[in-house]
Amino acid sequence: MSPSRERIVTFAGGGRTPSGRMMEPSTKGAIMEDKTTTPAVQVSRLVKRYGDMVALDYFDLEVRPGEIFGLLGPNGSGKTTAINCILALLAYESGTIRVFGQPMTPTSYALKRRIGIVPQDVAVFNELTVEENIDYFCSLYVPRKSDREPLVREAIDFVDLGEFRAFRPGKLSGGLLRRLNIACGIAHKPDLIFFDEPTVAVDPQSRNAILEGIQRLNKAGATVIYTSHYMEEVERICDRILIMDHGRHLALGTADELKGMIDKGERITVETLDLTDDALTGIRALPFVIDASYDGRELEVSCRRGEHNLVDLLAALREDHANVGHLTSRPPTLNDVFLELTGKALRD
Known part of the structure; x- marks a missing residue:
């Protein structure tokens, strides 16, 4: 019997084993009260090398109890290495x-019982049913079957797989497989859960269900560390976000705080059919304009931060007697922050 994809995770008895993961989430910003100030996870000046390559370069990380913490970085930035070290x-x-205030070591079995892992690759046993898979992975943390039975039922209900409990994974859609993956990782009700891109290649409805599930888990008390290449997901559910690259901590804050760290402001799009070359040159020369492009139908202007950019741009267009149709103004995004800080797109 072998899992559809091999995954190595820690489990309650120590050692390493293949595993899979979902159960109850919080609304964004709803950080659970903690009676202490002890971080859920604290990483200080972590260095990890692979030969001459430095994967983690004095890396720092602090996750508060009860928050959904986003960990972002381009491929090769050190995210997976950091998580595996933790x-x-x-x-x-x-x-x-x-x-949770205790040193984490390979033999920290009591701490490992409090951790759940939902990996990017679905790793469940094709020969087992949905219910049997969840029971197996829960058994790595909860040895007594009588104790596991209510946990397995609750996990199945949580991911809404009740009508599929007797199905084998090969009969499930991609979205249902992701839900099974989550259920296997959270059935033992961990206090700390790692979600590594749990919504990859799923339909919008399943993605929304997964994100809502993560928020319910958080609201029920779980601390969540979340990685994703979908910026809108991170902005939607994460209380704080850390951006890393080359094994280093680059920036930390809420989505709004991170956006405030960069010079880039809004992006303005104006529908106009008669913009002259001289007018475009003049717009590019405006002090708040980073870049401007015109395709004969739409003018797109990337602006620095400022309070009157739209008003000043429209004034310049009026001076040129350009007819203005539909216009939009979009604030900076997390992707803009990411590009400015790392110089690359998240999937690079």
Whole structure:
């Protein structure tokens, strides 16, 4: 019996085993009250090398209890290495890692019982049914079957797989497989859950259900560390976001705080059919304009931060006697922040 994709995760008895993961979430910004100030995860000056390559370069991370924490970085930035070090799956050269105030080591079995992992690749057993898969992965943390039975039922209900409980994974759609993956990882009710791109290649309806599920889990008390290449997801559910690259901590804050760190402001699109070359040159020379392009139908202007950009742009268009149709003004996005800080798109 082998899983459809191999995944290595920690489990309650120690060691390493293939595993899979979903159960109850919070509304954005609803950080659960904690009676202490002890971080759920604290990583300090972590260094990890692979030969001559530095994967983590004095990397710092602090996750508060009860928050949904977004961890963003381009491919090769060190996200997976950092997570594997936190889970004590990788040895590292120097630095400290503490989970719920305790040092995290390969033999920290009590801490591992409090952790759930939902990997990017679905890793469940094709020979087992939905219910049997969830029961198996829950058994890695909860050995007594009588204790597991209510947890398995609750996990199935949580991901809304009740009518599919007797199905094998091969009969499930991509979205249902993702839900099964989540159920396998959270059936034991962990206090800390890692979600690694849980919505890859799923339909919009399933994606929305998964995000709502993560928020319910958070609202029920779980601390969540979330990675994704979908910026709108991160902005929707994460309380704080850390951007990393080349193994380093680049920026940390809420989505609005991160957007305030960059010079780029709104992007204005104006529908106009008669913009002259001289007018375009004049618009590009405006002090708040970063870039402007015109395709004969739409003028698109990327602006620096400012309060009167739209008014000043429309004044310039009036001076040129350009007819203006539909116009839109879009604020900066997390992707703009990411591009300015790392110089690359998130999927690079």
